[in-house]
Amino acid sequence: MAPTNNIPPKVPQESIFRFYYFSELLKRPICAGKIKDRIGKLSDLVFQLIEPYPQAVGVFIDHGWGKPSEFIPWEKLVRIEDDAIFVQPTPDGSPYPPFKDQPGWLLVNEHLVGKTILDLDGRRVEVVNDVHLLESRGKMAIVHVDVSFNGFLRRIGLRNARWMKDRLISWRYVQPLNLEDAAVSDAVSLSVTRKQVADLPSEDLADVLEELSGREQQAVFQALDSEKAADTLAEAEPRAQRQLIANLRKEKAQGILSEMSVAQLADLFSVLPHDDMLEMMSLLPEDQRRRVGQIVSERESTAQAIMSTQYLAMAKDQQAGAVLAHIRASALPHDVISYVYVIGPEGVLLGVVDLRDLVLARDQQTLGEMMVSPVVSAEAEDTRDDLGELFAKYHFRMVPVVDRQDHLLGVVHYNDIMKGLVTRAKV
Numbered sequence: 147m148a149p150t151n152n153i154p155p156k157v158p159q160e161s162i163f164r165f166y167y168f169s170e171l172l173k174r175p176i177c178a179g180k181i182k183d184r185i186g187k188l189s190d191l192v193f194q195l196i197e198p199y200p201q202a203v204g205v206f207i208d209h210g211w212g213k214p215s216e217f218i219p220w221e222k223l224v225r226i227e228d229d230a231i232f233v234q235p236t237p238d239g240s241p242y243p244p245f246k247d248q249p250g251w252l253l254v255n256e257h258l259v260g261k262t263i264l265d266l267d268g269r270r271v272e273v274v275n276d277v278h279l280l281e282s283r284g285k286m287a288i289v290h291v292d293v294s295f296n297g298f299l300r301r302i303g304l305r306n307a308r309w310m311k312d313r314l315i316s317w318r319y320v321q322p323l324n325l326e327d328a329a330v331s332d333a334v335s336l337s338v339t340r341k342q343v344a345d346l347p348s349e350d351l352a353d354v355l356e357e358l359s360g361r362e363q364q365a366v367f368q369a370l371d372s373e374k375a376a377d378t379l380a381e382a383e384p385r386a387q388r389q390l391i392a393n394l395r396k397e398k399a400q401g402i403l404s405e406m407s408v409a410q411l412a413d414l415f416s417v418l419p420h421d422d423m424l425e426m427m428s429l430l431p432e433d434q435r436r437r438v439g440q441i442v443s444e445r446e447s448t449a450q451a452i453m454s455t456q457y458l459a460m461a462k463d464q465q466a467g468a469v470l471a472h473i474r475a476s477a478l479p480h481d482v483i484s485y486v487y488v489i490g491p492e493g494v495l496l497g498v499v500d501l502r503d504l505v506l507a508r509d510q511q512t513l514g515e516m517m518v519s520p521v522v523s524a525e526a527e528d529t530r531d532d533l534g535e536l537f538a539k540y541h542f543r544m545v546p547v548v549d550r551q552d553h554l555l556g557v558v559h560y561n562d563i564m565k566g567l568v569t570r571a572k573v
Contacts (some may be wrong), residue, residue: 164226167292168254169300171231171279176207176218178235185241186216188231190255191279192245193288199317200252202279202286205231206245214393217245221305221423227282256292259301261353273350276300278314290314304502348377349482356386364393372398376405381561384417391418391426394495400429407547408434409562411450412441449533452563453556459487460513462496467509486545488517495521495546495554523548526555 148332161403187210193200205223207216222233222242236242252258254277261274274298294313327375355363355378367375367390379390391399391414401428403411409480411430412483415423415438415477423442427435441451458478460469473483486504488497497517523546536545537560544557 147204148393153510163280166226166279166281167300168259168277168279169299171226172255176205176476177232178239181230183235184230185233189215190253191286192217193254195252195253196252199287199289202549203251205233206253208245209244215245216242218242220286233342237276254288258288260350273347288317290316296530299505302502304505348374349381349481350451351383352383352386354452355390356383363389368394369397372401373405375402376410379414380410386417387414387417388422391422396429399426403429406508407452407454408437408441409454411438412452413562415442448530449524449527449528449558450555452530453558454562456482456489456557457544457546457554457557458483458485459460459489460510462488462490462514462517463512465509466504466513466516467512467513469504481543481559485514487546487557488513488519489522489554493553495523495548495552497521498546521546523552524558530563533558537563 156414159452168191171188171191173189175184176186176188177183178185186207186209188205190206191202192204192206202220202222205218209215218233224234227230243507246506249255256275258277262299273293274291275294276292277288278292280287280289284539292312293498296309296312304388324328331466355366363386367378370378377397379387382390394402404412411434415426418426421540429438430438437451456478458473460472476483486501487495488499490496497514497519499513499516499518503516522540522542524536526547526549528536533545537543544559544562546557547555549555
């Protein structure tokens, strides 16, 4: 999939135009008239799927907290400035009407950002980290998607951090397969293929599988090796998990289950029909079957029973530049490198450094200088409910598990805990 930094043909190149990244506009204040008349923040941009490039039709504001959303038609937009977006106030000063989705409309944040491009022509598999927009003569079009790590950094708020050149791919490579179908189904899907899916992050591949039809879904899933299939199955939603597991051959199922952790197996089995659960359980070794059965049947599973031992831990004298080089070379999954845990002699947990702070640090700065201490952690005997309360309170992506002497034993991921609690609540 060839990146391009050129403005694609057919896009008007008037003397006055300006490029934006969607991440730069996201959450920018919306003001009706003057800067003091703030009515909310930009939650999304709405585009109509037309040829050759989608055209902006409005601004979406989601106030949250049960308040109605607002949809501001694009013709009501006055100007975009660095600190705010200005729109015309309504005649009576009341809020704009709530957003109502229309056939053929596309929301950038909801339908594009974070989605996977699976190319039909054998080009590389990519993930949309940001969207490149062109504003000209009062109109705005989607012209590229950015698949570089810079786009990911902008998405998490590090807009001035650049690790490499932006990699812009023209919209013509990622537009929906059939605009008429997209309009009729009110669904936006990117061009897909099953080539090189093994290179995708498991959570992105799970999203892709959930969008495919039954036959295509099974074909892609069956083509994965056991390790990749296990990771993908663990990331899928319960409905997709049931679909994926239903038609597996015994040998394939056994290989996939052997790659899953006890916590992942327990969460998977908890959403399966009873007969399917018993069948899958019979494929496990006796010891693992007993541990999984205990977690499924008992609400009070412990942190030590469900923790993962895959995490990043380093000594406090390690410098930021060397740590980043290690991360780049390690090819670790991104959910493993959200935090760097700082350990002392015998693995005692001393502190934690967020990846975002690490990216912005000087190369010579040590982990000990950057770390936050003491660390919010779980004890080995904490229950799943204890962990759920911990995640709900602090909103961390993962929490370290320690023994009574503060030795780092492993980590528990947010998804493993909260997904399990939601699953049980639905049951």
